[in-house]
Amino acid sequence: MTDGAARIVGIGGSTSAASVTNLLLRACLDECAALGAQTVAFTGAQLAALPIYDANGDVPAAAATALVAAVRAADAVVIATPGYHGGMSGLVKNAIDHLELLRDDEHPYLDGRAVGVIVAASGWQACGTTLVSVRSAIHSLRGWPTPFGVTVNSAERHPEADGSFDERTAGALHILATQLRDFTAWRAAARATSAR
Numbered sequence: 422m423t424d425g426a427a428r429i430v431g432i433g434g435s436t437s438a439a440s441v442t443n444l445l446l447r448a449c450l451d452e453c454a455a456l457g458a459q460t461v462a463f464t465g466a467q468l469a470a471l472p473i474y475d476a477n478g479d480v481p482a483a484a485a486t487a488l489v490a491a492v493r494a495a496d497a498v499v500i501a502t503p504g505y506h507g508g509m510s511g512l513v514k515n516a517i518d519h520l521e522l523l524r525d526d527e528h529p530y531l532d533g534r535a536v537g538v539i540v541a542a543s544g545w546q547a548c549g550t551t552l553v554s555v556r557s558a559i560h561s562l563r564g565w566p567t568p569f570g571v572t573v574n575s576a577e578r579h580p581e582a583d584g585s586f587d588e589r590t591a592g593a594l595h596i597l598a599t600q601l602r603d604f605t606a607w608r609a610a611a612r613a614t615s616a617r
């Protein structure tokens with residue numbers, strides 16, 4: 422937050438042409454931008470270009486360079502995933518696995534960053550279990566999951582033709598964006614006083 426604007430990176434979505442999670446991520450980042458953040462997104466097609474993370478590699482694959490650099494510079498992250506078989510999709514998990522390349526940073530992995538989670542699944546059970554699985558990964562990466570997570574049952578709630586969402590879903594995305602903004606501001610203030 423060097424110039425006052427929070428830098429928020431969105432990661433997620435699916436390769437589906439009508440991906441609900443892509444749209445939810447876009448809508449959330451738009452909310453963040455409306456609250457003053459600078460945003461960048463890595464969504465379905467970009468994530469599909471990533472190789473399976475190679476645990477023996479110490480440098481990012483070319484397709485991962487921008488993702489790793491963006492997260493390194495980020496104040497906060499939003500992870501949006503479909504629920505696949507009760508957990509996050511392999512596409513999203515592979516992107517998260519690439520954050521291993523941040524392990525030797527001053528602030529490794531997701532350290533010091535608020536992380537919002539968005540899940541779309543065609544049933545409520547997978548909404549809940551997937552939310553928990555993503556939060557577990559965030560904890561492993563030393564990130565700070567926001568108290569509020571957004572879960573959307575995509576069998577019940579559909580995006581409009583223009584990609585927008587119903588009032589309830591839009592309201593949930595607004596709460597998430599607000600929590601990301603607030604945490605980022607608190608964290609910046611704490612760093613300023615503690616020099617960490």
Ligand SMILES: Cc1cc2nc3c(=O)[nH]c(=O)nc-3n(C[C@H](O)[C@H](O)[C@H](O)COP(=O)(O)O)c2cc1C
Pocket residue numbers: 434435436437439440441442443502503504505506507508541542543544545546547548575
């Ligand atoms: C491989 C696969 C596994 C899925 N597993 C579940 C599941 O366990 N529970 C569930 O409620 N929905 C499941 N779904 C449905 C998706 O979560 C749902 O369609 C979601 O909205 C897809 O997100 P997207 O539109 O961003 O691709 C699955 C879909 C696929 C393709």
